[in-house]
Amino acid sequence: MAFVADIAVLGWAVIAVIILNAGFALLQERQAEQAVETLARYLPEQALVIRDDRPSAVGAGELVPGALVVLEEGAEVPADARLTDGGIEVDLSMVTGESTPAECVAGPGLSGAPLLQEPNLVFTGTTCTEGQAKAMVFATGDHTELGRIAALSQRARRDPSPLERRGGE
Structure with a gap:
């Protein structure tokens, strides 16, 4: 929408925020998986x-x-x-x-x-x-x-x- 309104800077900022947000979501998911794997190692x-x-x-x-x-x-x-x-x-x-x-x-x-x-x-x-x-x-x-x-x-x-x-x- 920002690109159509000829506000390219805002459009790129929105895309950057979405990419960063996706990166953080992937990181959190990976950390949760690692926590589960770590807990499993404690089982005899x-x-x-x-x-x-x-x-x-x-x-x-x-x-x-x-x-x-x-x-x-x-x-x-x-x-x-x-x-x-x-x-x-x-x-x-x-x-x-x-x-x-x-x-x-x-x-x-x-x-x-x-x-x-x-x-x-x-x-x-x-x-x-x-x-x-x-x-x-x-x-x-x-x-x-x-x-x-x-x-x-x-x-x-x-x-x-x-x-x-x-x-x-």
Whole structure:
């Protein structure tokens, strides 16, 4: 429209802004993809589960809700789970940002407490720093807290700029 009105400078400025806006949108999309890839690297490949009263290693991707996993010092938590026996300290920084390990023990949960503050829950992507426990898996894959965080980074959508909104008028 600016070119038709013989205002070439304005026309070139509009084109430059649109190109810059598209570049920023591509950059944001790439950053979201990288965030999801980074989160995926924190998932363990193997999990130690109790089957037929014996521990056995299985692929973490094979875990289902209801599986009983063994957690011990140095192990990565393979899924969101509720402790059924024992107690551990867990580095929750991946999920909560807290820098000090949290103590998690088998027992009743806190009434009305947020999921991340429950003393008997552990989450995918966190690491056991001390102790030993058994835990019952209640969420895997996209249904875990880490999966929720990954989904939020993928869903982050860029709103159209005022110039883009005006262009549609």
